[in-house]
Amino acid sequence: MRRSRKSDGQGHVLALSGGVGGAKLAAGLAAVLAPERLTIIVNTGDDFEHLGLTICPDIDSVVYALAGLNDTARGWGVADESWHALGMLGRLGEADWFQLGDRDLAMHIARSWRMREGESLSAVTARLSAGLGIAHRVAPMSDDALRTMIETDAGWMEFQRWFVGERCAPAVRGIKFEGEAGMSPALAQALARDDLAVVVVCPSNPYLSVDPILAVAGVRAALGDVNVPRVAVSPLIGGKAVKGPLGALLADLAGGADNAAIARHYGGLIDHLVIDRSDDAGAEGLHAQGLCVTVTDTLMRGVEDQARLARAVLGAVKVEADL
């Protein structure tokens, strides 16, 4: 039963995001929507404990993008970063396979300390966001641990070990999410809002960034129940992932990298797919899968592209931007 909503085009936007690509659209949405109209829910399946620090790569990517601190050339972490602590950790014989920049490290130190003092990940994320001047609400999908595990021919390994430690080289045989996670307060509240206008699935990896959010208890059911457009922005451009392991994953797990595979993967959970102009030829097939399709330029080279794509996504489902 999908509930009816008060949707006058001025309603609330719930964005589900992973790291880099998702973070760009999240920043675009934040650029065109007033703070009270946007909730950004971020994947925490990639989170891990490293050297005693709680590291949340996707939350940090979103926070850095919204704060304008993200390194756009490297594609992750903080701009103008330095690596002196990491160099010293290496000299001390500690693990240095995970790139920890000096500024980035401050996020991990503050988060780890506050959580050890008893704060939830939601509370810490709100604290860190506010510290960096972010007015919009950024929250984890859950305050519970749900850890993405990757199956390769060498067995199961933690996501970061595969992603960073092994540079995504081992072919992926399967993915699972370990743990029992309930929705964070921000996610539960956004899904229950009377004025919810749209759910935006950002252009993040469906397997690694969106599936963990869908694996949080109650999320699939709630997304099936919301009576508002659910629009995903495809992470593919010209049939290829802009960055990261998505291309190989689609080949390994879906038999091919195209938007039809993305659409099949999301099944009945989305109504609308925004695809890049270069993948226009596949639009017919998507219509046949029962989806509304919007074709636009989805590559986000800078903040202007981010805002433009955010407007296009909102416009596609008749939701007005504020700015």
Added chain:
Amino acid sequence: MRRSRKSDGQGHVLALSGGVGGAKLAAGLAAVLAPERLTIIVNTGDDFEHLGLTICPDIDSVVYALAGLNDTARGWGVADESWHALGMLGRLGEADWFQLGDRDLAMHIARSWRMREGESLSAVTARLSAGLGIAHRVAPMSDDALRTMIETDAGWMEFQRWFVGERCAPAVRGIKFEGEAGMSPALAQALARDDLAVVVVCPSNPYLSVDPILAVAGVRAALGDVNVPRVAVSPLIGGKAVKGPLGALLADLAGGADNAAIARHYGGLIDHLVIDRSDDAGAEGLHAQGLCVTVTDTLMRGVEDQARLARAVLGAVKVEADL
């Protein structure tokens, strides 16, 4: 009952050290003694927990000095240090009153993580020293917490809060050491060695750096029992402390800043005081206190001064240097 020792001038040297000044002489001793002939025991009364990290300022000062990484101009921390993590911590609204350099932070992260994993402070200190290429044994006075507390007119406060947070401004009414601490294995072993040749009290603050070591259970008794010279190097030069709050402390607690006050403070625990040439006039009074006195240049401007003073200290008690 002071035990007899096999002392042929080639025996073992036990150095007790605080931070900066002590670290310089510790580095000098390491420069002139083979690794197997030296144990450096470091004050941990200043240690504290900060942002979830275990910080051991005096151990780090000694380790940096021995590794040649210490900033000689600033007088503490790592040379060529950067402060990006601290700047970000400040932006995040976290405490930034304690100066944490980026390289220095790696020490605290590694130490905190290893200790949380169950390693003792002794084991971690050995690990970090080895990582930085230090062949000599550097160890904490204790693996237990013994925290220096400072009494001011505003009440008791933790040492670092007074030292760094308040820049030593509040006059000191009293000092106490909270906790029950036993000797670290390295300290107990060094005191029990048959070939112990000398105990060197480095030119550190008697109240803040040496007294905590003396407050470790059994240390005063063991120092009273060793049948070897116990030689302290005065931290005063020209009746003034080279650095830090010693001058004010002596005025507040001992009624005056001179070597007679230092000697009285150590009471019967030392036999020999090494003083600076500029304080020569006080030597007679020290003899009257029953002490052997060596007058030399005690200011250590660089590694050559450190080695020279180390040789002078060892020579004063007929212990041979290796190098």
